[in-house]
Amino acid sequence: MSRSASGSPFKAEEKAELARRLRDYLRDELGAEAGMLETEAFLDFIAAEIGNAFYNRGLFDAQAAIAARLEEATDAVYALEKPTRA
Template sequence: MDIQFTREEKQAIVPKIKLYLKEELDKEVGNFDAEFLLDFFTQEIGPFFYNRGIYDAQAILEQRMESVADAIYELEKPTPFSR
């Protein structure tokens, strides 16, 4: 899996990286360096965030499926064989 950002996404993210480095580390970097840092974090740390998102989505899906199963169970009509 290769995580890629669109040009528009990079244009939104790079200034945030530059601002963070300036405000928190008193380090000014250009667009190239900020984009290079973004690429590094995307490749090295991005999969952890991606996987967390997958796990969270799976947990939500499981909850929703339980709700659907409960709703279907409530639709059942009593029969002589019901408990």
């Protein structure tokens, strides 16, 4: 996963939006108040500690989707086969 100049895997505007959403969740669901600096630090922690697990799951899902499409393509090629004389 590529990283920005700040070391975050997110662009500044992406990180700000994710931090806002995380801050709102913490406030609304857990009753925890946090400023943007703290929330961005928490987001960085989450990305560093468990981000790879989500990334790897995405790769696994992409691999499964590609394999399914490849199987469809293989079936389509076999369907083009013409009979031969024995």
